[in-house]
Amino acid sequence: MNEIIMILGWMGLYAPMVLGALGSTVGCAIAGQAAIGAMLDTESGYGRYIGVSAMPSSMAIYGIVVMFTLTRPMTLEVAPGIFSIGVLSGVALMLTAIYQGQCCASAILAAKSKPEIFSLSVVPAAFVEGFAVFVFIFALVASGGIPQA
Amino acid sequence: MMGLKGYGYAMLMASLPAHPVDLFSASQTPLSRIRLDARLKQLAEKDALDLMRIEELLQWSQIMAADDRFIVEKSGEVIAAIEDRFLRDLITWRLELRSVVVALRKRQAGFISDARTPFVGIGQWSGHIQKNWQKPDFGLGLRLPWLVQANQLLASGQVYRLEKLLLGVVWQHYAAVGSQHYFDFPAVVVYVLRWDITNRWAHYHAEAAVKRFDSLIDRALAEFVF
Numbered sequence: 001m002n003e004i005i006m007i008l009g010w011m012g013l014y015a016p017m018v019l020g021a022l023g024s025t026v027g028c029a030i031a032g033q034a035a036i037g038a039m040l041d042t043e044s045g046y047g048r049y050i051g052v053s054a055m056p057s058s059m060a061i062y063g064i065v066v067m068f069t070l071t072r073p074m075t076l077e078v079a080p081g082i083f084s085i086g087v088l089s090g091v092a093l094m095l096t097a098i099y100q101g102q103c104c105a106s107a108i109l110a111a112k113s114k115p116e117i118f119s120l121s122v123v124p125a126a127f128v129e130g131f132a133v134f135v136f137i138f139a140l141v142a143s144g145g146i147p148q149a
Numbered sequence: 150m151m152g153l154k155g156y157g158y159a160m161l162m163a164s165l166p167a168h169p170v171d172l173f174s175a176s177q178t179p180l181s182r183i184r185l186d187a188r189l190k191q192l193a194e195k196d197a198l199d200l201m202r203i204e205e206l207l208q209w210s211q212i213m214a215a216d217d218r219f220i221v222e223k224s225g226e227v228i229a230a231i232e233d234r235f236l237r238d239l240i241t242w243r244l245e246l247r248s249v250v251v252a253l254r255k256r257q258a259g260f261i262s263d264a265r266t267p268f269v270g271i272g273q274w275s276g277h278i279q280k281n282w283q284k285p286d287f288g289l290g291l292r293l294p295w296l297v298q299a300n301q302l303l304a305s306g307q308v309y310r311l312e313k314l315l316l317g318v319v320w321q322h323y324a325a326v327g328s329q330h331y332f333d334f335p336a337v338v339v340y341v342l343r344w345d346i347t348n349r350w351a352h353y354h355a356e357a358a359v360k361r362f363d364s365l366i367d368r369a370l371a372e373f374v375f
Binding site for chain 1: 163166167332
């Protein structure tokens with residue numbers, strides 16, 4: 001039983017990073033494909049499309065920071081806390097990255113046909129980013145409650 | 150994973166220029182057929198085949214070469230081969246609309262639907278049309294609001310305006326249902342079908358439309374034509 005708890009603790013430590021990175025990969029891939037498609041159909045504004053398609057990458061960075069914040073000597077006392085915070089924040093970061101990628105793809109599609117709405121079209125993606133920041137900040141706050149050893 | 154299925158053709162859809170909001174303001178298609186076909190090469194093999202079948206079925210001119218039995222059978226085959234329910238409904242809707250228009254044309258041409266020579270169409274309205282053959286709108290005026298006007302235009306010989314009305318009905322339907330899909334295969338199909346309509350309108354001439362419709366009416370006398 002103790003071994004299982006320890007394994008879960010290590011999984012929780014790595015989870016925010018790996019799940020955040022997975023979400024960012026999918027999100028950036030969706031938005032990136034839309035950006036490439038938009039570049040085929042337009043003569044300018046390429047940088048904007050690529051820039052928007054990179055937005056979901058921030059969740060991987062949040063995940064890495066959460067992982068470092070959770071890093072401490074793994075014991076039976078801290079493992080459950082690390083597992084809980086790590087897995088839950090990782091899943092949340094993954095989903096926000098995927099949905100932000102979908103928002104970015106829609107923004108690119110809309111802005112391509114109507115460039116004047118570009119800044120407004122990325123607002124939904126910014127909202128999603130805000131929720132990812134909530135997850136990130138409160139994961140940091142909650143990890144402060146886990147003893148160092 | 151979490152709704153990713155709907156994003157299979159993000160690049161393809163983003164590479165296609167938007168259709169005009171108003172069909173009748175379009176003087177040309179958003180892109181040429183050659184460029185459209187080049188972009189459609191991104192489709193998976195099965196999707197490309199499905200799209201080809203759907204386009205083939207809904208291309209009025211190609212269907213004209215066939216008889217009614219072939220059309221009904223082919224329609225059933227194509228619809229059955231499509232896995233996506235949205236697309237099945239989309240094709241069925243279009244074929245139902247054509248069935249209603251065919252019924253109008255056949256009645257205009259003097260055909261009488263009775264027990265011996267019943268009207269045969271595709272979709273949910275065929276039985277209703279047969280039962281209400283003598284009613285101007287086949288009793289479908291409330292469900293198909295454009296039908297009353299279509300019947301009046303056909304009766305008064307305003308075939309160009311009738312064609313315009315029907316194209317507008319189809320265009321609006323595609324626009325409405327297309328708003329449920331943006332980056333998946335149904336979105337691609339809706340885009341291509343709207344492209345077909347834009348292409349038809351862009352190459353339209355009032356005179357040609359009249360001639361074409363006259364020929365359809367002539368054919369309706371002899372055979373069942375969709």
